[in-house]
Amino acid sequence: MVKLKIGVLSTAKIGREQVIPAIQRSQNAEVVAIASRNIENAKKVAEELSIPNTYSSYLDLLNDQSIDAVYIPLPNAMHKEWVMKACEHKKHVLCEKPITLDAAELEEIKKVAEENNVYVMEAFMYQFHPQHQKVKELLNSGAIGNVTMMRASFSFYLDDRTNIRLNNELGGGSMYDVGCYSIHAIRNILNQEPITVYAKSVERDNLGVDTTMTGVLSFENGIVGLFDSSFDSTHRQEYEVIGSKGTIRVSAAFRPDTSKDGKGKVILCVDGKEPEEFSIDGDQYTLMVEDFADAITKNRALSYTIDMALNQMKIVEAVYRSSESNNVVIVD
Structure with a gap:
């Protein structure tokens, strides 16, 4: 089975304790890299969770051509910026909720995602x-x-x-x-x-x-x-x-x-x-990850689309x- 290669932007607790382990439990995805502005934090988490690659900046991770998608557990106010940048780097995105702070921000993300032909999913696990x-x-x-x-x-x-x-x-x-x-x-x-x-x-x-x-x-x-x-x-x-x-x-x-x-x-x-x-x-976290990865690898619609997230917002x-x-x- 082809596994979706996922990079993680930040060492946030929700990622460390819930989503990264869920990705590792999944049948069709794997965590291949993690980035933190504090490289020592990235290395520590990578060692604890057996993640092979670390980066000292989010952009460096986005520039890694081997990565298919990113998971973003950054603070809410940072979601829009980094979801947009991930889309522009042709990465599919799984982002913590709320994906944006208002509907206008999500409309911008939708446009960029469509322009770059990538999937974006809000992580309502x-x-x-x-x-x-x-x-x-x-x-x-x-x-x-x-x-x-x-x-x-x-x-x-x-x-x-x-x-x-x-x-x-x-x-x-x-x-x-x-x-x-x-x-x-x-x-x-x-x-x-x-x-x-x-x-x-x-x-x-x-x-x-x-x-x-x-x-x-x-x-x-x-x-x-x-x-x-x-x-x-x-x-x-x-x-x-x-x-x-x-x-x-x-x-x-x-x-x-x-x-x-x-x-x-x-x-x-x-x-x-x-x-x-x-x-x-x-296992709701793993089921979410597997649905996200399955949609991307099989080129089908997400079960929870960006339009659904827009209605929520x-x-x-x-x-x-x-x-x-x-x-x-x-x-x-």
Whole structure:
């Protein structure tokens, strides 16, 4: 099997601990290089994770003609610059979420990607876990009747003020970091786009970023989506779909690998019946990598395209517009 050769821009924790190991577990991709502006960091990570090549600059890695694609786990505010440069160097791109800070930036990336005939995918890994397909199957079977509402939450308490998630200049904020999952899950599970958004933000101690974001998505068919994200609350990562005859709850929606047994849990509660729990295994990071690599090596469309990412970014942007104006925002 031909393996996609991937270079990594930066030694960020998410790359070291999750995505690089997932690439190494995959059947159709391999990490062949890592770059850091601190070459000693690159060498240390390369030794720990058995990566053969290191570079002291991101551009040097992009100039390596043997590399097919790059994975970018840089701070949010740096995504656009380096995704664009990677595209210009004819590299396919897997970039951490949010891929950009607004829709206009992503439109620019889309144009450059098309001009250079490369794939760009936002790394929303959670959606590749099979537990979400189980939810969709239950909904399609009418298990809970007509859907009326969905809620999604992702939060954890963050007290470290030096953390980049609290740095406005680097694209910090709870919505960009974890709230995007709540928004994505509602859109993904309902398979619809909201027509209006209303959101409220909280900024702890004048940190310059939203440390809590809550809001409502309204859909044309009357379904309501309730979302929240926070650095001020205890750890929660769940969603629930509410219908006329019951509910479906996913208790480890975004990081099922952190649950006690490492599996996803889908809990079906139908009126008048005992709850039914489905325990579902899946390696979401590796499944994401394999889909990305398969699309490139077989020249097929990505399962999560740049247009899908653009729709997501338009909603995130609307959330921020609504929270800043304290008004309902119509989604463009």
